[in-house]
Amino acid sequence: MRRILCSLAVVLTPILAWAGVDRPPVTFNKDVLPILQRNCQGCHRPGEAAPMPLLTYQDARPWIKAIRDAVLQQRMPPWFADSQHGKFANDRSLSQAEIDTLVAWVDGGAREGDAADLPPPREFVKGWNIGRPDLVFEMPREFHVPDSGTIQYQYVVIPTGFTGDRWVQMAEIRPGNRALVHHVMVYLREPGSKWLHWAKPGEPFEVRSLRDGSRRFDLLVGFVPGSVPQMLKPGQAKLIKAGSDLVFELHYTANGKAGTDRTRMGLIFAKEPPVEQVSTIWAKNRVFVIPAGAPNHRVDAERTLDHDVTLLALLPHMHLRGKSVQYRAVYPTGESQILLDVPRYSVNWQLSYYLKEPLLLPKGTRIECTGYFDNSANNPNNPNSAVAVRYGKQSQDEMMVCLMDVTSRRRDESGASIQKGDGEVLQRPSPEPPD
Ligand code: HEC
Structure with missing residues (x-):
């Protein structure tokens, strides 16, 4: 018996060494949490798009198998551009080293590790991904979404009240009810435009088509499933001319359960004219x-x-x-x-x-x-x-x-x-x- 164990050890030792077992074990606190903070928590925190938070060990532990599969199959983090064409500033794909670390952590028993290794929690502004907005526009009233049927696009005109030109560097639309909001577009209507001139500010309405010949507008920002906020670099910005109106376009999809929505849009202005x-x-x-x-x-x-x-x-x-x-x-x-x-x-x-x-x-x-x-x-x-x-x-x-x-x-x-x-x-x- 001892002979067998000995020869097993002879065989196993190099394999284990090769597998990295003699390296310090991968732990959540030291190795994994920094990766989750950088690459996952933007969505995996309360109030955001992902179904479960990944802020702590307790959050992540029940999901280890799913995390392993998702990163190995490159389903998470979501990123779809073929890396052969173009380089993108918001490329969220994990490096091979990061994937290896997450997989090794799961395969090694998903250890928590030493509390002394914990990085400080990543700071988020609650409810926003662009940071704290300088200004928030909100639909004046809730919109009631029925439980079934096709809902025509809803439009709401919201005057900005801006007395001077404003330059928008970042903009984020926050659906009030993610389960019912399919997409939102916010258009800009310049002062003097005849476009939708009959619409009463603050009152939702429907139109067959936005093409009425007298249009004069630009797209400020949109929200679609999985979309990212508009985050421009310093020196770049979108212009909202003094006296412009916002035209919210809201597309709701009924999902069997009626509900209400009150969507908001947050803006961060350029610190200086771009x-x-x-x-x-x-x-x-x-x-x-x-x-x-x-x-x-x-x-x-x-x-x-x-x-x-x-x-x-x-x-x-x-x-x-x-x-x-x-x-x-x-x-x-x-x-x-x-x-x-x-x-x-x-x-x-x-x-x-x-x-x-x-x-x-x-x-x-x-x-x-x-x-x-x-x-x-x-x-x-x-x-x-x-x-x-x-x-x-x-x-x-x-x-x-x-x-x-x-x-x-x-x-x-x-x-x-x-x-x-x-x-x-x-x-x-x-x-x-x-x-
Ligand atoms: C841009 C937002 C976003 C980021 C970044 C993101 N996730 Fe997700 N994640 C989601 C959403 C939304 C879902 C649920 C819908 C789905 O599965 O596509 C999800 C689902 C999951 C699931 C469960 C379903 C599955 O696919 O197995 C796991 C596990 C997961 N994410 C892990 C991660 C990890 C690990 C990271 C970082 C390395 C990450 N996610 C980054 C948004 C995100």
């Missing part, structure tokens, strides 16, 4: 038809830039049948470049991809956006594979909208930095709203 004005533009296709049952149907959208812009961020938007999406820039020279490739698109994770290095796109550049849709019964999200699908607003309809945050240099008072006219283009009403 040099670059940020606007959101898009390439969009509204005329496609995805045949019933089609498993891999291609839809293209494109937009040619009529002046130089600097690209900051990309946000692809498709609905339940969206499968993959790719943005390309085709330069006036004929050269082209893949800006973003999302091989597995998920309607639940409509992320903004903030470029690590802003990219200059000269006038004449064509932005091409290609999406593939799965309208077959194999798509678990597909509500009905027996029908052809077209562009439309409701979740059972489809969309192919490729949004982009861009800057153009702000005209300084002397007009020196940019030729007259150039800066104007982004101020002009966009051809149509994204939704």
Whole structure:
């Protein structure tokens, strides 16, 4: 018997050493918590999108198997850009070392470790991810969402009351009721605009279409499932002109249980006037038809830039049948470049991809956006594979909208930095709203 044990030890010792058993064991307090603080707690804390908090050992312990699987399969943290194309400032994917640490922790028995190793808790501003807002706008009243049926988009005009121009560096929409709010867009209506002029401030209303010819608006910020707030760098900001109104667009989806919502939007203003004005533009296709049952149907959208812009961020938007999406820039020279490739698109994770290095796109550049849709019964999200699908607003309809945050240099008072006219283009009403 002893002989057997001895030879087992001879065999096992190198294996255990190879497996790192002679290294100090991986513990929650020392090794794991810093990773969770950096990469997970933004969502895994009370009041945020994730179903359970991961703030403490007690929080994480029941989830160890799920954590192991989620990080190994790279489902968590949610990040969908193919790393071969583009570098993104908000890339949340874990490094291999971080994945290895989490897996080794679980496999090694998920030890808690020494209390002396605990890092200080990460500080969050309760209820916000942008930090404490300078100003919060809230729907004046609750909206009652019925338990069933299709709910038309609701609009509410909220005057800003701003007496001077304000520059917004960060903006975050907080749905009052995450279970019922599908998406929210906040548009800006400039003073003097006739757009929706008949609407009574503070009163929700419905419209067939936002395209009424007299529109003059820009998108300030949106909330869609899995989205990230607008977080611009110092020196970049969106302009809210004095006297502008906010137009909230709210899309509710009934889920069997009636409820109420009162959505808010928080703003953080630029500390000084920015040099670059940020606007959101898009390439969009509204005329496609995805045949019933089609498993891999291609839809293209494109937009040619009529002046130089600097690209900051990309946000692809498709609905339940969206499968993959790719943005390309085709330069006036004929050269082209893949800006973003999302091989597995998920309607639940409509992320903004903030470029690590802003990219200059000269006038004449064509932005091409290609999406593939799965309208077959194999798509678990597909509500009905027996029908052809077209562009439309409701979740059972489809969309192919490729949004982009861009800057153009702000005209300084002397007009020196940019030729007259150039800066104007982004101020002009966009051809149509994204939704
Ligand atoms: C951007 C927000 C966000 C971040 C960051 C995030 N999660 Fe999640 N997580 C969610 C949401 C929302 C769900 C529930 C929906 C789902 O599973 O997709 C979830 C579900 C989970 C689940 C349970 C379901 C599953 O997929 O197994 C685990 C485990 C998990 N997350 C672990 C992590 C870990 C570990 C990290 C960090 C390394 C992390 N998450 C980072 C939002 C996030």
